[in-house]
Amino acid sequence: MNPLLTTKAETFRAGEDNLDFYRNRLIKLTNGALLYCTKGEADFSIDLEEYHIVPNTNVMLLPGSILSLKSATRDFRVHYFAYSGEMIKVACFRLDPAFMHFMKENACYTHTDPEAIRAITGLIGASAAVYGDKENRFQESIAQNLLQIFFLDTYDKVQRYFTKEQLEGSNRKGQLFKKFIHLVHTHCTSQRDVAFYAEQLCISTRYLSAITREAGNISAKEIIDEFLTLEIKVTLQSTNLSLKEIADRYNFPDQSFFGRYFKKHTGMSPKEYRMTRA
Structure with a gap:
């Protein structure tokens, strides 16, 4: 079963997996997903680009991304937060289109700042808790808000740490x-x-x-x-x-x-x- 696949009945999913479903297969995502590596290492292909994933690496998969797992250590694990295409539209509708292009071209980032690590692990932990609370009447709304918090926080970091030339192209x-x-x-x-x-x-x-x-x-x-x-x-x-x-x-x-x-x-x-x- 594809752990990152959302449906009309289940507009978001959260949990932990080794993503072996994607090994030596090409899968085009109809929805998006946020991954955070906690153990091991792996090599992924995302939209023809090769990425090496290590602990504390954050991976942003936008809808339409084509993903393949090339190799992974036996202990490789990620926490994931998969979300529907409609959910990301609501979460990002106020953000600069250049930011979304930048995110697509820079799908992976390995965090070294303890503050950033706490923020991303907190988001992942919260999404898993909300996903597990099936009786919560506001489950989907809370997940939507968590996703928006992630994008707003990432947008803030990108605006602070990268120049306009890096975001839009140097020329x-x-x-x-x-x-x-x-x-x-x-x-x-x-x-x-x-x-x-x-x-x-x-x-x-x-x-x-x-x-x-x-x-x-x-x-x-x-x-x-x-x-x-x-x-x-x-x-x-x-x-x-x-x-x-x-x-x-x-x-x-x-x-x-x-x-x-x-x-x-x-x-x-x-x-x-x-x-x-x-």
Whole structure:
């Protein structure tokens, strides 16, 4: 069972787990989750980025994040507070969008300040207590308030400890690159053309490619293909959709074109990939 999955009947969950459910699997979260490592170490992949998790590391998973556990020590444990997409909308509606982008790009942070550690462990402990109190008529409202407290406290720390340039990008190119990554994360399942993203950013395709080369030594098209391939892998692993249905979902002209595209970027056919992950 996925410990971080919320439902309409259970809009938040809290507890302790080793997250072995995510080992060598790609899972796209429909909701969000706050993780806090208490024991052991682990290596995670979050939206194509690799992270090494140690005790006192806080992990923020926003809705839509793609998570995979690559490896972990036997004693690895996290306390988690999983929350619905609607809950985070209410908790963050007054916060600067640049802050949310910053949080997504800096998903993990290891705390060394005792005060910060007390604050995060207090929040996690309170969420677990509220989750366990099933008879509390205000259970969901209290959880909502706890989540808002976490984001407000984190927002305060980020505003104090990071410069505006760090939050928004040190220059215009940096800002455009971050906006491009956000757009790709949002639209890659339906838009594979670099021109679409350049138009959204009000720049030329040549300038966008120059920005991605300078920022990440990779072309804009390669970034789009990486994110789309990751989305397809998640779908192949986590659903029973036919290859034709997957081709339709991701706007490929036909199943054959979809198969060639996937094999070009992974070295195996969609069917072969699904069988290796069964």
